[in-house]
Amino acid sequence: xxxxxxxxGETFDSRLLIGSALYPSPQIMQQSLMASQSQIVTVxxxxxxxxxxxxxxxxxxxxxxxxxxPNTAGCHSVKEVVTLAxxxxxxxxTDWIKLELIGDEYNLQPDPVALLEATDILIKDGxxxxxxxxxxxxxxxxxxxxxxxxxxxxxAPIGTGKGLINPYNLKTIRERxxxxxxxxxxxxxLPSHACQALELGYDAVLxxxxxxxxxxxxxxxxxxxxxVEAGRFSYEAKAMPEKEVAAPSTPTMGMPFWHQD
Amino acid sequence: xxxPKVAILGFGLLGRVAALMLMERYQLSIFEKDDAQANNSAGxxxxxxxxxLAESVICEADLAEDGLKAMALWPELLxxxxxxxFFQQAGxxxxxxxxDKGDLxxxxxxxxxxxxxxxxxxxxxxxxxxxxxxxxRFHQGVFLPCEGQLDNLAFYRASFETLQQQDVDFHFGxxxxxxxxxxxxxxxxxxxxxxxxxxxxEVSGLRGVRGEVARVYAPEVTLTRPVxxxxxxxxxxxxxxxxxxxxxxxxxxxxxxxxxITVRSTLELLSAAYTVHSGFSEGRVMSINSGLRPAFVxxxxxxxxxxxxxxxxxxxxxxxxxxxxxxxxxxxKGLL
Numbered sequence: 399x400x401x402x403x404x405x406x407g408e409t410f411d412s413r414l415l416i417g418s419a420l421y422p423s424p425q426i427m428q429q430s431l432m433a434s435q436s437q438i439v440t441v442x443x444x445x446x447x448x449x450x451x452x453x454x455x456x457x458x459x460x461x462x463x464x465x466x467x468p469n470t471a472g473c474h475s476v477k478e479v480v481t482l483a484x485x486x487x488x489x490x491x492t493d494w495i496k497l498e499l500i501g502d503e504y505n506l507q508p509d510p511v512a513l514l515e516a517t518d519i520l521i522k523d524g525x526x527x528x529x530x531x532x533x534x535x536x537x538x539x540x541x542x543x544x545x546x547x548x549x550x551x552x553x554a555p556i557g558t559g560k561g562l563i564n565p566y567n568l569k570t571i572r573e574r575x576x577x578x579x580x581x582x583x584x585x586x587x588l589p590s591h592a593c594q595a596l597e598l599g600y601d602a603v604l605x606x607x608x609x610x611x612x613x614x615x616x617x618x619x620x621x622x623x624x625x626v627e628a629g630r631f632s633y634e635a636k637a638m639p640e641k642e643v644a645a646p647s648t649p650t651m652g653m654p655f656w657h658q659d
Numbered sequence: 660x661x662x663p664k665v666a667i668l669g670f671g672l673l674g675r676v677a678a679l680m681l682m683e684r685y686q687l688s689i690f691e692k693d694d695a696q697a698n699n700s701a702g703x704x705x706x707x708x709x710x711x712l713a714e715s716v717i718c719e720a721d722l723a724e725d726g727l728k729a730m731a732l733w734p735e736l737l738x739x740x741x742x743x744x745f746f747q748q749a750g751x752x753x754x755x756x757x758x759d760k761g762d763l764x765x766x767x768x769x770x771x772x773x774x775x776x777x778x779x780x781x782x783x784x785x786x787x788x789x790x791x792x793x794x795x796r797f798h799q800g801v802f803l804p805c806e807g808q809l810d811n812l813a814f815y816r817a818s819f820e821t822l823q824q825q826d827v828d829f830h831f832g833x834x835x836x837x838x839x840x841x842x843x844x845x846x847x848x849x850x851x852x853x854x855x856x857x858x859x860x861e862v863s864g865l866r867g868v869r870g871e872v873a874r875v876y877a878p879e880v881t882l883t884r885p886v887x888x889x890x891x892x893x894x895x896x897x898x899x900x901x902x903x904x905x906x907x908x909x910x911x912x913x914x915x916x917x918x919x920i921t922v923r924s925t926l927e928l929l930s931a932a933y934t935v936h937s938g939f940s941e942g943r944v945m946s947i948n949s950g951l952r953p954a955f956v957x958x959x960x961x962x963x964x965x966x967x968x969x970x971x972x973x974x975x976x977x978x979x980x981x982x983x984x985x986x987x988x989x990x991x992k993g994l995l
Contacts, residue, residue: 423957451914
């Protein structure tokens with residue numbers, strides 16, 4: 399029996415969360431979202447300038463019927479994210495917020511200190527916070543202490559496509575926070591990266607550029623869907639233990655002795 | 660015998676191209692909600708780059724091929740004008756800073772093969788030969804030889820002058836009511852609707868995509884062709900126009916907001932220009948504007964014909980790239 403993904407008490411069959419930016423056209427975005435069979439799409443409100451001005455684009459996203467996870471991409475301070483989260487709650491009628499608070503403009507690395515402060519404020523304000531954070535165990539523990547049921551450490555900096563640059567850290571977080579929903583967010587480039595995250599026991603992955611920036615986003619969306627499924631199956635099936643020496647899968651009895659050195 | 664009567668709705672880029680194609684054979688009436696300058700038109704703000712190869716990265720191959728066809732039509736269209744308009748086909752140079760070389764690699768990989776036209780990898784030496792003032796500043800780039808550009812402000816001026824000389828009936832500052840082959844109660848043989856976002860209420864699925872652009876006068880900078888700089892979010896280009904004027908653009912934001920440019924976009928555009936050439940530091944910012952590009956959900960142009968009404972819309976960021984070809988296609992539905 400496959401266990402569904404759980405986010406703040408709600409369950410989902412798909413373990414792939416997908417972004418809505420950087421596609422060649424809104425139509426290709428819609429087709430990619432459908433091909434991914436994702437059930438959750440993240441949307442940025444920040445660069446729409448005003449609530450009314452973005453309506454046409456948001457309507458295209460609402461038309462997909464996917465659950466919307468608004469994000470605070472582009473914010474650099476606690477004040478900015480809190481204001482934007484409140485706007486998102488109004489526009490999208492959801493208390494979910496993907497909390498993105500950038501500390502470094504060039505590699506878009508999250509600011510861990512400000513992230514804790516913002517998370518505390520938003521949780522007290524009734525939000526269900528999905529924080530985008532670095533793969534630091536202690537930051538993840540602190541976020542969990544504040545009440546986050548979902549944590550989203552990065553695989554690598556946003557848009558780099560480098561994959562899981564520190565599997566050891568990610569594995570440690572998984573082991574130490576076994577009850578939390580963990581989602582690798584950002585830095586993935588290949589379906590095999592997503593597969594690897596699920597194999598590590600991560601509950602889901604969230605990505606955007608890897609699909610939107612592919613030569614054919616729709617086909618890549620299908621590839622990620624399959625990879626996420628493969629990774630999850632692999633995790634549930636419990637992989638064989640790794641060994642340092644070769645162990646033949648064929649019995650050696652009956653093999654000529656000069657072949658057995 | 661009097662000429663057939665044609666109404667053109669909208670005096671932006673498409674309206675002007677349509678008028679120039681029809682002016683000898685038809686009695687034209689042009690309706691524009693603004694004045695003759697049509698300053699709110701996307702075609703005024705645009706950099707007027709003709710970049711089929713570079714745009715092939717984000718659009719389908721057939722559209723890029725149409726861009727090549729349109730490029731061949733521009734010289735004959737400009738030849739109809741009463742005064743010359745700067746047009747060149749000297750290629751585009753694409754460069755990237757060291758940190759963005761991954762974006763350049765991705766851009767190169769996603770260029771689509773267009774009939775007989777290819778991109779060339781440009782190393783430091785190639786870059787210094789193509790653009791001597793960029794020597795030593797960039798070590799990696801791509802050269803797209805088939806591309807071109809024109810001076811859009813000169814085109815707007817010259818097209819208006821030319822059409823004035825052709826006895827065109829202008830109706831500025833007027834919104835239009837179009838019904839049963841009539842415009843504001845007057846009957847026409849054909850009505851060509853080129854209003855872009857001005858037709859949003861009547862054309863379903865049309866949306867605005869915000870763009871922001873700066874015009875800078877920089878006498879210390881000499882570039883001989885458009886230069887594109889890799890940027891993680893949108894292509895930034897510097898298009899040199901006559902007399903050391905440069906169009907630096909353009910952001911691309913999914914928004915209908917046509918309010919003033921944001922501080923962030925201003926910083927992004929101008930700092931990008933400065934990192935390409937430090938001579939921009941003493942340049943003068945002549946204007947810095949924002950506008951909306953009309954687009955459909957697939958970001959492709961659309962031609963609709965209903966009786967004697969032809970609607971052309973949704974040229975998105977490909978106005979100059981496609982206008983002569985798309986308008987010619989539309990007018991061939993009975994007028995050309």
